[in-house]
Amino acid sequence: MKQTEIHLNPVYLAITDKALDLAHFNRMVQQQQGEYGASVIFTGSVRVSSAEKHLVAMSLEHYPGMTETLLQQIIDKAVKRWQLGRVVVVHRVGYLKPGEPIVFVATAALHRREAFEAAEYIMDYLKTDATFWKQEHYRINGVTKDVWVEAKQSDQQRLKRWQQKD
Amino acid sequence: MKNDKITVSVLFFASYKQLLGVSELNVELENGAIIADLCRKLLENAKNNEKWQQVFASETSLKIACNQTLCDPDKGLQQGDQVAFFPPVTGG
Incomplete structure (x- = not known):
């Protein structure tokens, strides 16, 4: 059913508690691409930790409803700014x-520049605007420690690039 | 008869939810109240509770949404509004 949806709508947006099936999403972007020959795929994953700070897991929560609306707004702006054949x-x-x-x-776009820029734009705004929160679970000397991830000022700085062009 | 009270639902997320030990509650306010009044009332109800002061004192990091749209503390409230308090986002 979801696949039918994709044919009709170039935008696919989902928030899920299931493991991401990257092969499935890759196909979504690259199948029936038509004239949109340039596609850019970004994946962000949980880091495999360094020895001194042993990250065992991460919990991610969000604000159901608000998150979807915010992500849709970001995608809408990207679609207005670049000619995109598909956004996932x-x-x-x-x-x-x-x-x-x-x-x-x-x-997916007509040319690589648009595809790269749009993917980066969406990621940059997702980082600063979308209502997700990460908590990291560490194991240090046999003791579990839970740490909420702090927002980075550098993520805010990155937005200037897009705002100057607006 | 005109009702002079309104009830709003309040949500907390992430570190605030964990710190306060509450994710959702309902608060009764005077008709015409703004979000700053809601904050004051929450602080009064949690008298001498450092944790609540900690959340509401962090003006630079406290984010507020009313009906799932970001807003400022001077936003007016209506019966049934949903107000959320949360720290800066860290997704992606």
Whole structure:
């Protein structure tokens, strides 16, 4: 049923607590691409930790309803700004192990520049606007420690690039 | 007869939810109240509770949404509004 939806609508947006099936989403972007020969696929995953700080898992929560609206607004702006044949945005929530994908953003455009820019634009705004929160679960000397991830100022800085062009 | 009270639902997310130990509650306010009044009332109800002060004192990091749209503390409230308090987002 979802596949039918894709043929009709170039935008696919989902928030899920299931492991992301990257092959499935890759096909979504690249099948029946028509004249949109340039596609860019970005995947963000849970880091596999360094030795001193052993990250065992990550929990992701979001604000159901508001998150979908915000993501749709970001996608709408990207679609207005670049001519895109397809946009796929999928974000994971729930309990994730190191190495598991968190976010999948893909764009298909007529030429690579538009596809790269639109994918980056969507990711940049997703980072600063979309109502998701990460908590990292560490294991240090046999003791579990839960740490809420802090927002980065550098993510806000990145938006200037897009705002200057507006 | 005109009702002089309104009830709004309040949501907390992420570190705030964990710190306060509550995700959702209903609050009765005077008709015409703004979000700053709601914050004051929540702080009064949680008298001497540092945790609540910690959340509502963090003006730079406290984000507010009314009916799932970001807003400022001077936003007026209506009966049945949903107000959410949360820290800066960290998805992606």
